[in-house]
Amino acid sequence: MHGRPRIAPTKEEQEASSVKAAKLRDLQSQVLNFHHNKIYTKEAVEISAKLLESNPEHYTGWNYRKLAVQYLLDQQSENGVDSNSIQSILDEELRIVENALKKNFKSYGAWHHRKWVLSKGHSSTDRELRLLGKFQKLDARNFHAWNYRSKIGKLTLARLLMACNTLISYGNPHDGTEVHYDDVLALYRDLMKMDPAHICYYEDEFSLVLLKQLEPLKTLKSLEALDISYNEIGAHSIDTIRYLCSSPLTHADGNGWNFKKIIDEDVKLKDHWDAYLLFKNLNLRQLEITGNAVVNDRLKAFVCKLMPSLKWLDGEKCC
Secondary structure, eight states, X not given: OTTOOOOOOOHHHHHHHHHHHHHHHHXXXXXXXHHHHTOOOHHHHHHHHHHHHHOTTOHHHHHHHHHHHHHXXXXXXXXXXXXXXXXXXXXXXXXXXXXXXXXXXXXXXXXXXXXXXXXXXXXXXXXXXXXXXXXXXXXXXXXXXXXXXXXXXXXXXXXXXHHHHHHHHHSOTTSSOOOOHHHHHHHHHHHHHHOGGGHHHHHXXXXXXXXXXXXXXXXXXXXXXXXXXXXXXXXXXXXXXXXXXXXXXXXXXXXXXXXXXXXXXXXXGGGSHHXXXXXXXXXXXXXXXXXXXXXXXXXXXXXXXXXXXXXXXXXXXXX
16 A cells, blocks of 8 residues: 555464454344344344444444444433443443444444434543544544544533523523523534434433523513514423433422412313413513424413413413
């Protein structure tokens, strides 16, 4: 290659290569069997790791690995979310990807899998940047690493801006200090475009930011009319596997909320806890919520019951 004469392998090298190829074929055969039969046992997952660390270009192996890991995460969710167990599962994935990248730091499958793991929200930015620095020293033109670094940068900035917003909210939210919600939303829009494979994660975060934007409304008790129609509220479901609890109602005991006055057979508070948090302190007379995915007759009934002052909802008189 590149003008250098090829040197014929020795007999010992040929034999070693044949043995290595046979082992690789055996691993590939086993992983294909696991994949087709949806076998996600500990032994099967370990064998898939051996294959990918030996051959990072085995795309079916990476696809199997995603399904296996998701299966393990779903099991954790069904048995009660254990953040330490989830972290352990994802850390193991990061270790395997790192070993695969040491074999071939330009592997499409390995970088794609690492981004998938990162989308689960349990990663360390420092760790990722150290890894990127290591591989970019080997090849400064590695576009996989540069794309990955750009993604991490945007995601980190979005998280930092949200942290800044949280700190502002603990102080005086009306002192003129800039809140960065629009910037955060723009960053997540960019991430959706540049990394469509993990769009669900970014949509989750996007929805949470939209909900956060509405929080100041809770302090506007004098507000009589509100129009939040066509705002994509509820368009993206939240992946609760990434959170320690699915809703504030998980900690219902001792929270002091007065639920009894608005619960009946037709309206379930657990389905509309976010609406409760948003509207419970308002005294609206007119509300427009049409055009949002979350809106249905049950939600409308809930809102009308929650706010006795409400006279008009989506242009219709409340009963």
